Structure formats: structure tokens, C-alpha cells
Amino acid sequence: MSHDHQSAPFSGQDSPSRQAASAVDPHGAPRQNAGAVEAGDTRPQTASAATGLPLPDDDSRAHSTRVAAHLRTRIDAGGGWLSFADFMADALYAPGLGYYAAGSRKFAADGDFVTAPELTPLFGATLAGPVGRVLRETGSLEVLEFGAGTGALAEALLEALADQGLEVRYSILEVSADLRERQQTRLARFGERVRWLDALPRGFVGCAVANEVLDAMPVHLVRRSEDGTLQERGVVREGDAFAWEDRPAAPALAAMAEDRLPPLPGYLSEINLQAEAFVQGVGTWLAHGALLLIDYGFPRHEYYHPQRAEGTLMCHLRHVAHADALAWPGIQDITAHVDFTAMADAALEGELDVLGYTAQGRYLLNAGLSGHLQALQARDATAYARSLNAVQKLVSEAEMGELFKVLAVGKGLDEMPGFEIGDRLDRL
Ligand SMILES: C[S@@+](CC[C@H](N)C(=O)[O-])C[C@H]1O[C@@H](n2cnc3c(N)ncnc32)[C@H](O)[C@@H]1O
Numbered sequence: 001m002s003h004d005h006q007s008a009p010f011s012g013q014d015s016p017s018r019q020a021a022s023a024v025d026p027h028g029a030p031r032q033n034a035g036a037v038e039a040g041d042t043r044p045q046t047a048s049a050a051t052g053l054p055l056p057d058d059d060s061r062a063h064s065t066r067v068a069a070h071l072r073t074r075i076d077a078g079g080g081w082l083s084f085a086d087f088m089a090d091a092l093y094a095p096g097l098g099y100y101a102a103g104s105r106k107f108a109a110d111g112d113f114v115t116a117p118e119l120t121p122l123f124g125a126t127l128a129g130p131v132g133r134v135l136r137e138t139g140s141l142e143v144l145e146f147g148a149g150t151g152a153l154a155e156a157l158l159e160a161l162a163d164q165g166l167e168v169r170y171s172i173l174e175v176s177a178d179l180r181e182r183q184q185t186r187l188a189r190f191g192e193r194v195r196w197l198d199a200l201p202r203g204f205v206g207c208a209v210a211n212e213v214l215d216a217m218p219v220h221l222v223r224r225s226e227d228g229t230l231q232e233r234g235v236v237r238e239g240d241a242f243a244w245e246d247r248p249a250a251p252a253l254a255a256m257a258e259d260r261l262p263p264l265p266g267y268l269s270e271i272n273l274q275a276e277a278f279v280q281g282v283g284t285w286l287a288h289g290a291l292l293l294i295d296y297g298f299p300r301h302e303y304y305h306p307q308r309a310e311g312t313l314m315c316h317l318r319h320v321a322h323a324d325a326l327a328w329p330g331i332q333d334i335t336a337h338v339d340f341t342a343m344a345d346a347a348l349e350g351e352l353d354v355l356g357y358t359a360q361g362r363y364l365l366n367a368g369l370s371g372h373l374q375a376l377q378a379r380d381a382t383a384y385a386r387s388l389n390a391v392q393k394l395v396s397e398a399e400m401g402e403l404f405k406v407l408a409v410g411k412g413l414d415e416m417p418g419f420e421i422g423d424r425l426d427r428l
Contacts, residue, residue, distance in 0.1 A: 052320075052322075053317055053322060053324070053327065054317055054320055056317070056318070056328065056331055060328075063097075063102065063330055064330050064331045066097060066330070067091065067094070067330030068240070068242075068329050068330075070090065070097055071087060071090060071091065071329055072237055074086065074090060075235060075236060075242075076237070080236055080237070081234045081235070081236050081245060081247060082234055082235050082236075083220060083234045083235075084218075084219070084220065084232075084233050084234055084235060084325070085218040085220045085274075086218070087234070087235045087326075088218040088219065088325070088334050089218040090329075091329040091330055091334060092216065092218070092333075092334060093175055093176065094330075095177065097330055098176075098330060099330055099331065099332065100175070100176040100179060100216070101176045101177060102178060102330065113316045113333060115149060115152075115211065115212050116212075116294070116360075116400060117149070117153035117156060117211060118149070118150065118152050119393055119394065120387050120390035120391065120394070121152070121159070121160075122369065122372050122373065122376070122387055122394075123153070123394060124152070124153045124157045125156055125159075126364050126367050126369045127156075127157060127209065127292070128156070128160030128164065129367045129368045129417065129418075130292070130367050130416070130418040131143060131157060131207045131292075132161055132164045133417045134207040134290050134413065134416070134417075135168065135206060135207055137414065138206055138288050138412075140205040140206035140207075140288075141166060141167065141169055142168065142171070142204065142205060142206030142207075143157060143161070143168045143169070143170045143171070143206060143207055144170075144172075144173065144204060144206065144207075144208040144209075145170065145171070145172050145173070145209050145210070146172075146173050146174075146208065146209070147173075147174060147175070147210060147211075147212070147213035148179070148183050149179060149211075149212075150179070150182055150183065150186060151172075151183035153209065154170055154183065154186075154187055155187060157170070157209075158170055158187075158190055158193070158194070167193070168193070169194075170187075170193060171194075171196070171201065172194065172195070172197065173197045173199075173200065180196055183196070200285045201285050202285055203287040204287060204289065205287050205288045205289055206289045207289050207290055207291075207292070208282075208289070208290070208291040208292070209292045209294070210292070210293050210294070210295075211294045211295070212294065212295055212296075213295070214275040214278070214279075214293060214295045214297075214338045214343065215295050215296060215297070215335045215336060215338055216333075216335060217275045218274055219270035219271065219272045219274075219313070219336045220232060220253060220270065220271045220272075220273055221233035221234075221268065221269075221311070221313070222249060222253065222254075222256075222257040222261065222268070222269060222270070222271055223268040223269075224261050224263070224268075225266075226265045227265075228263075228265065229248060230248070230249045230253075230254040230258060231248060231249055232246065232247055232248075232249040232253060233246050233268070234246070234247060242326040242329075243326075244326075253273075257271060260300065260339075262304060262305075262306045264306055264309065266309065267306075267309050268310050268311050269308070269311040269312070270311050270312060271339075272338070272339065272342065275338065275343065275346075276342050276345075276346040277346070278346075279293070279346040279347050280346040280347070280349050281350060282347065282350055282409060283347070283349075283352045283411070284350070286352070286410065286411050287411065287412075288411055288412040288413075289411065289413065290408050290410030290416060291409050291410065292406060292407075292408050293338075293407045293409070294360060294404060294405070294407075295337075295404065295405065296337050296338065296400075296403045296404050296405070297337040297339060297340050297403075298337065298340065298405075299339075299341050299427050300340075300342065300428075303341070304339075310323075312337035313325055313334070313336050314335050314337075315327065315332045315334050316332060316333040316335070317331070317333075338405075340405055341428045343407055344357065344407065344409075344425075344428045347409040351411075352410060353409065353411060353413070354408075354409055354425060354428075355408040355409060355410050355413065355419070356416050356418065356423050356425060357406070357419075357427075358406055358418075358419055358422050358423055358424050359397075359401060359402050359404065359405055359406075359424070360400055360402075360405060360406055361394065361395035361396065361400070361401025361402060361404075362401075363418050363419070364394055365395060365421075366418050366419065366420050366421055366422070367417065367418045369394070369395065373388075373391055
């Protein structure tokens with residue numbers, strides 16, 4: 001995601017001394033201190049003047065009030081406590097209510113954030129290189145995208161693959177009915193070449209992609225308490241407001257947290273069980289080919305770095321990144337960075353090969369981004385000039401080029417293009 005807020009960039013993740021103490025915004029904006037907006041804040045009712053958050057319009061506030069009411073019933077139904085993972089799942093995906101399920105603008109200059117495919121079609125055009133090579137190696141014309149957002153990546157990939165002579169069939173698996181409709185409108189001109197799936201395919205042969213999907217999956221919050229026990233953080237009601245409450249973590253979650261979190265009292269972080277299950281499950285439907293996972297995140301030793309003591313949870317509201325995940329349910333995005341070691345381990349457990357891991361900037365350059373840019377310059381000087389900024393954002397270490405990573409997992413492939421220089425598999 002990309003934001004208007006510019007500040008201390010996060011780069012050099014391999015040097016702990018340069019690491020930020022808490023999460024960094026995928027585009028460089030630091031998390032704002034959530035201290036003032038913690039437990040019991042009746043955000044939908046009290047607006048954000050005191051917190052510095054943008055004040056949503058009347059319709060958005062009314063919508064958030066409805067989502068908050070829904071979440072209160074979930075908390076009541078759960079006996080007064082709802083795991084944060086369940087809270088986040090409904091705040092983002094409850095049908096007709098959740099942030100991704102209810103028609104807010106989200107990805108746009110006037111939305112909450114901008115993703116790489118929204119910045120420039122050159123992102124998709126460049127990915128089409130490795131995707132095309134996987135298709136040729138597998139002898140398939142099948143592309144599958146998870147969480148296609150507005151359909152921008154699908155559009156760019158379909159066009160660029162057609163330029164390579166590959167008239168692919170493009171399948172989309174999208175959990176949000178609202179986004180599915182937007183994708184259908186945008187991609188209508190491709191006719192029956194694009195289809196939407198209601199379930200995972202079986203025996204898929206070809207290439208799959210997921211850009212910024214893992215970070216949008218609900219996470220469990222885990223905290224090492226002052227006495228060393230592992231707690232799960234959940235949400236309770238204080239009247240109509242929401243507040244945090246920690247409870248002893250269930251044994252399986254506690255065991256995972258024990259393995260991953262440093263032995264520091266008060267250390268808070270996330271475990272993305274859904275993303276791990278998703279990646280492990282790829283082994284059940286992918287018969288031959290690859291899945292490219294593109295997202296912001298780190299290897300485990302950076303993710304659970306002692307200095308990252310408040311985890312990576314982050315919210316986006318009208319291009320402001322902040323840390324109050326209980327504020328404005330349903331109208332703000334909630335996201336966590338990705339532990340790529342966990343994803344690689346999950347892939348191995350799913351009997352997949354882990355084919356490559358590197359930073360987005362490196363990957364795009366390996367995959368031929370410069371050539372696409374030069375070709376555009378020769379073809380259309382105005383479009384070229386417009387693209388320069390976006391390309392800079394995609395590859396610059398100070399913007400998306402380093403924080404975002406590409407992890408490729410797959411089955412039965414002899415080679416996985418895009419990792420020729422700077423593969424970092426050994427750091428996972
Ligand atoms: C941050 S948006 C990214 C959208 C798009 N890929 C882009 O880069 O602009 C996250 C997307 O993932 C979708 N999503 C979340 N969980 C999903 C899942 N389990 N399966 C498929 N899509 C999912 C959301 O509905 C949304 O479309």
C-alpha cells in the first residue's frame with residue numbers, strides 16, 4: 001500500500017540497529033502512537049478530533065456505527081470476549097458490513113491506500129514476464145489471482161500476456177462480493193476469458209498470484225505477559241465502546257507464540273494462522289506451477305525482532321496510517337505485515353517447493369521492469385513521464401522496493417524466473 005505520508009523510510013532490515021521500534025507503514029509512514037486511543041474509546045460516536053485521525057463523512061460514520069453494533073453482538077455471543085482475529089475478520093469481511101465487503105473507495109487517490117497494480121500497469125506488465133514463463137514451462141494457459149482488488153493487476157496481466165501471444169484464461173478468487181462486482185465491470189471487455197471462482201480449483205496447472213492478500217488476512221494478537229505467560233489479546237465491550245482484554249492463549253497458539261516471540265515481558269505481536277493455512281493449502285490444489293505471493297513483511301528474525309515490541313498491526317483511514325485497530329470498524333483497513341518464514345514453512349508443510357524470495361524492487365528489476373519502461377518511453381513519452389514516479393515507488397528501497405517481498409512457492413518447476421540476482425531464501 002502506498003500513502004501520501006512520507007517520513008523515515010524503513011530499509012536495511014538486515015541491520016537490527018536500523019530497525020524501527022514498532023511497525024512501519026508499507027509506504028514509509030510511521031505508526032502513530034495508539035496510546036491515546038486504547039481501551040474504551042467510543043470512536044464511532046466521538047469522532048477523531050482528539051486522535052488526529054481524519055473525520056469520516058456522515059455516511060461513513062453511520063456505516064461504522066452499524067458495523068460496531070454488529071461487532072458488539074459478536075462479543076456478546078462469545079460470552080463477552082472476541083478474539084482480535086474474529087474482530088478483524090468481521091471488521092473487514094462481514095457481508096455487507098466489512099471494510100472489504102461494503103463498497104467503500106479503498107484503493108484510490110481518494111480512498112485509503114494505493115497498491116502497486118493501482119500505481120502503474122507496468123507492475124503487471126513486468127510480472128507477466130515470469131508468469132508467461134511459468135505458463136510455457138507448464139504448458140498451461142491458466143492464471144489464477146487471489147484477492148484481485150479493483151482488477152487492475154488482472155487487466156495489466158491479461159494485456160501483457162496477450163502481447164506475448166498468450167491468450168490466457170484468468171480466474172479470480174475474491175472473498176468480497178463488492179470487489180467482485182467492481183472487477184466484473186472493469187474486466188467485462190475480456191469476456192469469458194475471465195471467470196470468478198467460488199472455491200479453490202482442483203489440480204490447478206499454471207501460475208497464480210496474490211498481491212497484498214496475506215496482509216489482509218485476520219491475525220491473532222499474542223502477548224507475553226509480565227509473568228511470562230502467553231496471552232491472546234481480544235476485544236471486550238465497555239458499554240458501547242470497545243476495549244482490549246488479554247486472556248491465556250489456547251495451548252496450540254501459546255506454543256507457537258513461545259517459539260516465535262522473544263522472551264520479553266510485554267512483547268506484543270501477531271500470528272497469522274489464516275495465512276499459514278492458506279499457503280499450506282496451496283499444496284492441495286496446485287498440481288504443477290507456481291504461486292507468487294507479494295506483500296510487505298520480513299523474515300522471522302526481523303518480524304519478531306526485540307525492538308518490534310508492539311507488532312506490525314496497522315490501520316489505514318483516508319491515507320493516514322495509524323495503530324488504533326478498534327477505531328472506525330468497517331471503514332478503515334486493518335493489516336499486519338507478513339512473517340515470510342512462516343509462509344515458507346507452511347509451503348514446505350504443504351509439500352510445495354519454496355522457489356525464491358527477494359525484495360520487490362529486486363524482483364521487478366530481475367523480471368525486466370527497466371526494459372518495459374524503455375519500451376514505454378519509445379512508444380509514448382507522456383505515459384512514460386507519468387510512470388516514472390510510480391516506478392520509483394515500486395523499486396526504491398525507501399518506498400516499496402525493500403519492504404515488499406516476493407515469495408514464490410510451487411510444484412514441479414525446473415526454474416522460477418525473477419530470482420536470478422539477489423535471491424534471499426537463505427535468510428528465511
Ligand atoms: C489489500 S487488498 C489488495 C487488492 C489487490 N490485490 C491489489 O493489490 O490492489 C486485499 C484483497 O484480498 C482479498 N482477500 C482477503 N482475503 C482473501 C482470501 N482468503 N481469498 C481471496 N481474497 C482475499 C480482499 O477482498 C481484497 O481484494
